[in-house]
Amino acid sequence: MPKILPFQAVRPTRDKVSLIASRSYQSYTQSEREARLDNNPFSFLHIVNPGYKYHKEISGPERFQLVRNRYQEFKEDDIFIQDKKPCYYVYRIINREGEQFTGFIAAASVEDYKNNLIKRHEDTISFREETFKDYLNTVGFNAEPVLLTHPENNTLAKILTEVTKTRAEFEFTTTYRDTHYLWILEDENVLKTIQEEFKKMNCLYIADGHHRSASSYLLGEELKSKNEQHTGEEAYNFFMTYIIPEKDLRIHEFNRLIKDLNGLSKEEFLIQLDAYFRIENRGLEYYRPKKKHQFSMYLEGEFYSLQLRKTAYQFTDALSSLDAKILYDTILKPILGIVDLRNDKRIDYSHGINGMAYVKGKIDEGAYKIGFGMLPVNIQEMKQISDEALTMPPKTTYIQPKLRSGVTIYELH
Structure with missing residues (x-):
């Protein structure tokens, strides 16, 4: 047609x-x-x-x-x-x-x-x-x-x-x-x-x-x-x-870099994070997610793996299952207080071609406090979002x- x-x-x-x-x-x-x-x-x-x-x-x-x-x-x-x-x-x-x-x-x-x-x-x-x-x-x-x-x-x-x-x-x-x-x-x-x-x-x-x-x-x-x-x-x-x-x-995905922990200490932040994720400290191991609903996190010189708890989050449509949306709904908005992903000056983005090495470098030099990485959206997810007349969060795909x-x-x- x-x-x-x-x-x-x-x-x-x-x-x-x-x-x-x-x-x-x-x-x-x-x-x-x-x-x-x-x-x-x-x-x-x-x-x-x-x-x-x-x-x-x-x-x-x-x-x-x-x-x-x-x-x-x-x-x-x-x-x-x-x-x-x-x-x-x-x-x-x-x-x-x-x-x-x-x-x-x-x-x-x-x-x-x-x-x-x-x-x-x-x-x-x-x-x-x-x-x-x-x-x-x-x-x-x-x-x-x-x-x-x-x-x-x-x-x-x-x-x-x-x-x-x-x-x-x-x-x-x-x-x-x-x-x-x-x-x-x-x-x-x-x-x-x-x-x-x-x-x-x-x-x-x-x-x-x-x-x-x-x-x-x-x-x-x-x-x-x-x-x-x-x-x-x-x-x-x-x-x-x-x-x-x-x-x-x-x-490719866009990784997220955030300038502060919204007034929380590292320990307070991790405790709040525990409600949604199984957290594993990977130390200096360069960690990259291997499947959907896993995230890489870099904080204070250490990598962490985050695995979404199956009972902590409800999938209702194609949008709710996107990792960029999960990250927003579970961490960026409720814990870090970032509501406007387009205009909030506390968040920045780096496309996945750069990898988490770029994120690590920016955090190590003090420009940001914490970074998150995820797997890219696949073509079927992109089409399903379009077919259901939904829209992805800003900076979800680098194509x-x-x-x-x-x-x-x-x-x-």
């Missing part, structure tokens, strides 16, 4: 794609951003950080307009070109660990998002939705696809296998040692087959990009209301996505792959 369409991407020229492609703006440290802006005139960061040209921090509508100006300059200088007809794009990433991600870049329908044919598992923040909607409306393009996932499909898998045997249009390796490939699909029969295969699916699931999806939907509704000749086929009715099979998705911005661009009007 989902409507997944080819589109006319705006792309860098082959000789400049490796220079243009960038990570998300927020993922760079200030020194990293400055180094790239100083030394690479083609970086996509010049577009999304237009104030650099004037040595000034610029925000709000003024920044949005300048982003559009920088983008138009890249087009005028033929750094970006647009494909002559709608295409699907096959995108592959092989990261430095050797993990491989391959899928289609395509346009997905905002109506499908509205009608829950594109399902979500995270809450979004209204202010961020509105801000990014206004940004999209002003700049007129989307340069970072929403990551969607679909069940195994033999027909699509065969197409991906055959296409990736041929020479890629783009092939470049980043300083992160990830290698990126892009193939262009133009054959009308192949395009039709891909579209029909997606139509056969009951739904797709958002893996990453909930705010981008929500903002694209809001923009579509706004522009539809202003267009008396609205047909439903206008560009603003769609948003750019990267769609990969479920087996290619990598879901790969992470795409580069500026490799394919979807123009909204």
